[in-house]
Amino acid sequence: MSILITPYLFLLTLIHSSVSVPSDMKIEISGIQNAKGHILIAVFNQADGFPDESSKAFRKERIPAKSGSISYVLTGLPAGKYAIGIVHDENDNMKLDTGLFGIPKEGFCFSNAAMGTFGPPSFEAAAILHPSKNQPHKLIVKYW
Numbered sequence: 001m002s003i004l005i006t007p008y009l010f011l012l013t014l015i016h017s018s019v020s021v022p023s024d025m026k027i028e029i030s031g032i033q034n035a036k037g038h039i040l041i042a043v044f045n046q047a048d049g050f051p052d053e054s055s056k057a058f059r060k061e062r063i064p065a066k067s068g069s070i071s072y073v074l075t076g077l078p079a080g081k082y083a084i085g086i087v088h089d090e091n092d093n094m095k096l097d098t099g100l101f102g103i104p105k106e107g108f109c110f111s112n113a114a115m116g117t118f119g120p121p122s123f124e125a126a127a128i129l130h131p132s133k134n135q136p137h138k139l140i141v142k143y144w
Contacts (some may be wrong), residue, residue, distance in 0.1 A: 022076040026136035029086060030069035033107060033143055038062050043074060044083045047123035051085035051110065058082070065090070069114040071136065083126035084111035086139050107141040 029039060041061040042054045050057025063072060065088060087096045088107035097105040102119070111128045114121035128137055 001037065016059060018106075022055050022078050023131050025074040025077050025082075025130050026071065027084065027139055028069060028071050028136045029109075029139045029141060031107070031109075031141040031143075032065060032067055032069065032088060033141075034090070035065050035067045037065050037088065037092045039065050040056050040087040040094070041074075042085045042087075043073070043077070044085070044123065045080055050083050050123040050126070051120045053086075077130055079130060082111070082130055082138070083114075083123045083128070084139065085120075085126075086110070086141060088141055088143075108144045109139045109141045110139060111139060113140065128134045 020090040024134070027041075032039070039062070040054075041059075041063070042051065042057040043059040043061075044050040046056075054060060059074065059077070061072070061074070063070065086107075086109045089095070090106050091097065096108055099105050110121055110126040112126050114126035117123070117127075
């Protein structure tokens with residue numbers, strides 16, 4: 001009887017160890033020029049929609065802006081690959097305002113310090129792994 005139970009226990013242990021337990025991701029957002037409005041955080045777990053379609057984000061957060069830097073914890077994220085987009089929504093209209101030729105009028109940044117050439121970076125360029133030994137992830141807001 002114990003000969004039959006041992007393989008089952010091994011399989012249960014193997015299955016249990018492969019299941020990822022959600023954990024927190026710490027981010028540090030710096031370079032915020034003022035305390036107007038809110039900081040919008042969009043966390044994507046897939047390329048589809050990144051970064052322009054926030055409705056396709058895995059998670060969205062909105063926190064009060066603070067001049068300088070903000071430490072924030074994204075709670076309960078399953079292990080995986082994520083790309084983060086940040087907007088300093090100074091006028092609280094829930095979007096990144098742009099001007100001539102689509103140049104941003106508000107602060108923004110992406111995880112992995114990714115930047116696109118004539119537009120936003122790709123998901124792969126901004127992708128970070130979670131959990132990571134390089135916690136917290138640092139994001140520096142840029143203004144034009």
